[in-house]
Amino acid sequence: MIDGSVSRRKFLSVLGGASTAAAAFGLSGCGGQNKTAAGSSAKPGTELSGSINCTGATSFQNLVEDAANDFMDANENVTITIGAGGSGQGLSDVKDGKAQIGRSDIFAEQKLDPKEAQALTDTPVAIVGMGPIVNKNVKIDDISTEDLKGIFTGAITDWKDVKGSQTEGQIQVINRKAGSGTRATFEQAVLNGEEVPTSFKPVAEEDSSGTVVEKVSQTKNSISYLAFSYYDDSKFKALMVDGVEPKNENVESGEFNIWAYEHLYTKDPDEVTQAFVDYMLSDAVQGSLVEEDGFIPVSGMQVKKDAEGNVSKL
């Protein structure tokens, strides 16, 4: 009996230690899960061959995956591996040569040293629009950028102080995690360079858009922001900003200001990598896949944005 209990205890102690250690390395999270689809049989006559590793932002991973599958169907000797990991990892991997393509939903200049960023080539392949959303109990349809700024810096804390709102009560701010591309885009467009005071505290900071959908639909008086592709009228209410509706055509015309590029970053690309990047910009992808997956094609844009967030007419 005593022997048995000792050995179990020892076994569990190893388990406990191991799980702590695993957590310390971030192994037990949603680490890089790779999806490989291999082009197998070699056919004489096909020109392109090689393999591409593409890691980074999850926000437009499905778009790149769809395009990669089509590309591999057309070029049987090409293998494209799509991994997750977030914008930071995508930029790190391409900078360190671990991946040929890094996906990012923010400019490399916002993350890396200027020198490191300069070594990378930026190819925006799509545009994503995003806007503020509220729980259905909040009676408001249109919010000003000024009020949004107040809410997300903690200057406005009650719905009764928001112009156009017929609701009273404490505003429950649900933010995205610091460092998330969606948050960086939203803050760049809304805060106008104003710093968020360290004292401001949201009720939650979520890692993913999916959780934001859940939390906003369940929490009364809550506000957050999401990419258009997540919009769902049955769960929450999307707001107009300064009277402009959150629609793709308003983003294209430049009237709606909260949007970001989805970037592919490369560093001295080889022939196959360049061919795939070019394919992402071709009509085959821009004409159908981009819109099917909820993004806005690059070609339709009438304005452009630089790394500092300055918008200018094309």
Next chain:
Amino acid sequence: MTQKKSQQLLSKSRLEYIGFSLTLACVALVALVVIALIFMVFQQGLTTFFSDKVNFFSFLSGPHWIIDDGHFGALPLIVGSFSVTLLATLFALPIAVGSAIFVVEVQPVFGRKIFQPLVELLVGIPSVVYGLIGLYVVNSSMRTVFGTLAGTGAGILSAAIVLAVMILPTVTTLSIDALSAVPNAYREGSYALGCTRWQTVWHVVLKSARPSLLTAVILGMTRAFGETLAVQFVIGNVEKSMPASLLDPAATLTTALTSGLANATTGSVQYHALWSLGMLLLAMSLIFILIIHLIGRKGAKVNG
């Protein structure tokens, strides 16, 4: 015949030698992995303080963790980790010890055949399932009970409740083992003195099982301390400032580490600071293991 055969294949001394080298290789491999692991974590983690010049003491005591703006104060995360761990243990321990007493002292057959397998089922449930259930059940009941005070329902209390359920099987199983390890002679002696069953349990069994019960507690705490995924679902993940109440959203060392790594680029201060969190976690788990060994030694002395 067989002896002759084995002599032909391998001489005795050669066999000895092979066995010795095989086991030695296993030990060396494990030792190498452990040392390499510790070395790597400390090497990356210490970079924050030596080459990025972040003050070690402000790292431990700073009240804001906003690494993108250069605030490297891990105190909110340390407070978050310890408060969820301690609260979870506080919730789980009485239940675990209570059921252990029932299983060992009151109904051993039911306990061993039905209750214990049932509890051990809980170990097999993946943490993501605990997280999802926490998100839908615990968070929403927080909103129902506390109203707007609870915000989204995410916070330290929610995380502690989910963790309490997660560590319950570990603590219960080990408590059962601890109580059954108490020699029967102690109980018989107590009954002979005219003590009731409850008096025997309270004054004799629990007292002499104390070192092993403490081990159970520490192992439960280690599990709670290291849990990441389930906590991430229910705690609200607000790393930037100190939690002011149990209903306040917070973050733990592990959740900050996992979600931060996705957004940090290699070689940056932010990246190194996250490794420093890993170093802190590793140091904590080493301390936990040390405590277990100390208790084990003390227990061995007491029980002979």
